[in-house]
Amino acid sequence: MIRITINRTEYGLVHSFTMSGHADFAKHGQDIVCAGASAVSFGTVNAIEALTGVKAQVKQGNGGFLQCTFPENISNETQEKVQLLLEAMIVSLQGIEQEYGKHIKLTFKQ
Known part of the structure; x- marks a missing residue:
């Protein structure tokens, strides 16, 4: 099973995902x-990265491991764009989860 954890800040912003x-x-x-x-x-x-210039800290490993952490010290305008793209990612992954829930699971942490 693919397990995806979305980590949010206390303000609800997506800070990272694994x-x-x-x-x-x-x-x-x-x-x-x-x-x-x-x-x-x-x-x-x-x-x-292409649309906002923001580079995530990315770690990859065996077993399908991917961890991405996004900087928090960026302008509000850029943060809004980053968050919109991350929320779109979540919607897409939830769609996959809805259809193939035995094979993919999303969880959210604050």
Whole structure:
């Protein structure tokens, strides 16, 4: 199962997210759940950098591990853009979870 934890600040802003595990929906290379979750998460991180100039601190590892932490000391205008993109990522991942809940799980922490 892919497990995704979204970490929010006390003000509700997305500060970081961690993704780990494998969906095991289908064989490697044919797993649409894994491909969807990867495309949404990596696409969001790439979009944030390309559209706002904000670079996330990214850690990758074995077992489908991805951890992204976003800086908090950015202008309000830039923060709004970053948050919009992150909230869009969450909506997309929740859509995948709704359809394939046995293979992907989102949790939220403050």
